[in-house]
Amino acid sequence: MHAQAVRTHGTLTSATGTGRVGFIDAEDIAAVAAHALADSPLPGHDLVLTGPEALTYDDIATTLTELTGRPVRHHPVTRDQLRDHLATAMPTEFATLLANLDHDLAHGAGSHLTDTVERVTGHPPLNFRTHAERWYRDNRPRRGA
Template sequence: MTTTSTASSASTPGTTLVIGATGTTGSRTAARLTAAGHRVKAASRHATPVPGAEAVRFDWYDPATHAAALAGADRVYLIPPLGDPDPAEVMLPFLRRARTAGVHRAVLLSSSAIPEGGPAVGTVHRALPGLFDQWAVLRPSWFMQNFTGTHAHAVSIREDGIIATATGTGRVGFVDAEDIAAVAVHALTDEDAPNTDLVLTGPEALSYDDIATITTEVTGRPVVHRPLSYEQMRDRLAALMPLEFASVLAGLDRAIAEGAEDRVTDTVQRLTGRPARTFRALLERQRP
């Protein structure tokens, strides 16, 4: 793999279209771009205002919104449609349209759990190099913000003091969404595009028991990890979503238990010039 580096000089992009500009990584990426003086079109389903950016309406499933969003953009940050088991069906026609409209660099948010050519967004990952000369695929590990925002884990921590998973003692290189956004900005604006996929993790691999312990120590509120079987996790999730999707998510927990996410990369350090943030630092930053 070849990657960009902190020594790369920044190019002079025209306008970056940030899809999902009100989401976890999209909002942070848009904010970092505008703070650095870049022009940004912040795309969301309701054209929600974003400071310093031009808000535009965008819906993956409404092609009538695509032309206006793409107008004037020369690069794009891609957040796949949430919960779609086959996002390529709507994403690939849009990306072909984007190329025709003048977009020459695309940065796709994928997942460390999904390789090139894998299921769901893995199909888009495989197609990206054939569509754009300049591209990158960000493959972050699980977000630290899952324990502090509106994710089911965060809600369970606040309401019950429990994190329920089927991960056993498996470890994950949880990553701060701020670090994902920092890498996204480099991938979008550096003179040389990465033209590869980038696995992003935090600086340490932690089990969910570790997460519970750190949360207890920093917040002063007792939190425990409650281990479940794959079947128990699947059925718990099936009460909230279709069984097929619940099975996929429970399967990801099982993969963690088997060691699939027990790794740490130096990608954040190499591309931003600073170490990836720790989970403890995230909690301390958010503590009142």
């Protein structure tokens, strides 16, 4: 829903407020999973994965604006407003779960960073800007296409 809202309206709607999130690239998650499954012995603890920096949704909007040249803004809403918005596209129970997660992020639940990706894979996690630059380069509409 975020991608569609950014493309259509130039907005990121969340109940995260100014909470920070250690956004992580899916390829880093996959790399850690591959190591965890292939290496012996398996870790005897949970592997908490984060990206290298904790960003707000305002930070994400600023980066997307800079990369695309189109204005993107973070539209903060309350937990209940987000739940109601999401419930138009998914079951209410799942919308409630997601809205509660945003609420937790607003209160610091996602701000902690770990070194797990680098410790397990030997390479640092990809930051959001680099991920977004790659995605935009590979997926933006081409002239005449």
